[in-house]
Amino acid sequence: MTETGETSPPRKGAPSDASGAKPSSGLAPRIGLFLGPVLGVVVALLPLPDGLERSGLLVAGLLTLMAVWWASEAVPIAITSLLPLAILPLFGMMSLKEIAAPYADPVVLLLLGGFIVALAIEKWNLHLRIALNVLVISGARLKLLAAGFMLTTALLSMWISNTATSLMMAPIAMSVALAAGGGQKLAGALLLGVAYSASIGGLATPVGTPTNLIAMGWLTENAGVTLTFREWMAIGLPVAGLMLPAAWLVVTWGLKSDAEGAKAASQEIRTQRRALGRITTPEARVAMTFAVVAGAWIFREQLIRVPGLEGLTDTGIAIIGAILMFLVPHGDTASKEAGKSFALLDWDDGKAIPWEVVLLFGGGLSIAAAVQASGLAGWLGTSLAGFAALPPILLILIVVTVIIFLTEVMSNVAAMTTFLPVLGALAAATGIDVKSLVLPCAMAASCAFMLPIATGPNAVVFGTRQVSIARMVKTGLWLNIACVAVVTMFFGP
DSSP states (O other), rough: OOOOSSSSSSOSOOOOOTTTOOOOOOHHHHHHHHHHHHHHHHTTHHHHHHTTHOOOOOOOEEHHHHHHHHHTTTOOOHHTTHHHHHHHHHHHHSOOHHHHHGOOOOHHHHHHHHHHHHHHHHHTTTTHHHHHHHHTTTTTTTTHHHHHHHHHHHHHTTSSOOOHHHHHHHHHHHHHHHHHHHHHHHHHHHHHHHHHHHHHHTTTSSSSHHHHHHHHIIIIIIIIOOHHHHHHHHHHHHHHHHHHHHHHHTHHHHHHHOHHHHHHHHHHHHHHHHHHOOOOOOHHHHHHHHHHHHHHHHHHHHHHHHHTTOOHHHHHHHHHHHHHHHBBBOOOOSSSSTTOOSSSHHHHHHSOOOOOHHHHOOOOOOHHHHHHHHHHHHHHHGGGGGGGOOOOOHHHHHHHHHHHHHHHTEEEEEEEHHHHHHHHHHHHHOOOTTTTHHHHHHHHOOOSSSTTTTTTHHHHHHTTTTHHHHHHHHHHHHHHHHHHHHHHHHHHO
8 A cells, every 4th residue: 555645646755554664763773773683682592481492482582583673673674574584494393384374374465455456546546536525525614524534534544555545635634724724723633633533444444454454364373263354344343433533522622613714624625626527437447446346345255155256255355356456447548647558557556565564464474373383372371371360351451551552652563463472372371362352452553643653644744744743642642542441441341
């Protein structure tokens, strides 16, 4: 899922929530570069605790190294994700085939297909047309307008990158705030609404944000629990539906109604929509192709009852959708794109797919498999048995709180990948259904709202210079607290 600007996607310079990356500079990467190997070696050479073999400590050392490098971004996240392929074969407990298999896991391929489908939506600006049409419907009151921005952003980020959605919606929010004469207060409210709803919308579908797919992949590989696209939406949509109104209340608190300004804002949105003109042939064909893919995901359980479609999977649907984007003719004879390829996408577009994310997913699943194979997961479970005395809802509260505030300063993907083996061991030790810990963790990993570096959407709106750090921290803290409460109560027994 690429990053997009107002009308065409600039491929450089924007933070990417798809990789879970945070803008990093200064001493942190330099310190992490040396601290990671040092801590990894120290952990690997610790005296063997009772019940754990040396291979378990070696895997723990590698996991420590990867966690530090992921957190500090000392080297590119994708390169860190290749370490299992280079190092795990030296431990002798898994074959290279077993170590490499997770890099082509069905969940990884599902994400790849989702990236390609989203790329076509962004290339032909279908997302911009959807956004402006939804905003026109939102009416002329400022708080209702903010709700329209947030609902639009959330709906788009269910299917395309949270950061890409923010990059598209932020300039619209700025121009609307300027037209309404609401100044920095209105601009800040609309921009924070865009950032927060982009992260919240990503909770609703498996392809909304990478941490969702990481959780699904880990549950399948390590707990034997397979969630379909629709089953995830049955969980993610209600959580997003609870979080979105909470975010709206927080960002619009104190926003005064201004009939004249609201009317001007509504007029600006209509002007931008008219400027798009009639829907183009490529837009219509992308929309139809995407509708087929989304419909197949949602109704797959009904489709597999049709003779000949018994083997249809969510991953297969995503890959079929991706292939169709390279086969369906765009039908555009007027634009510069027409001379490049006959189809909606060509391979020059495909180069923009974040391949580093594909490697990151594979690396995370590979190290998770090593944690299981080395006996480290079982040992952690035994060591964490003392937590069995805590009420399950308190365990969920602790996990959700730790993850939310940790991902304020650490990659959400890195945090998720690092904590999953620990959560699996904790579930085994306490007898709690593993989904009751892993799913709240996945939701919490996307809900860091306080700092510009916490998520790509936060960084995008902070970059407009209309939102101060103090305002983001104050507003985001309340929303973090709301998220802790919502997620804990939703998944609590």
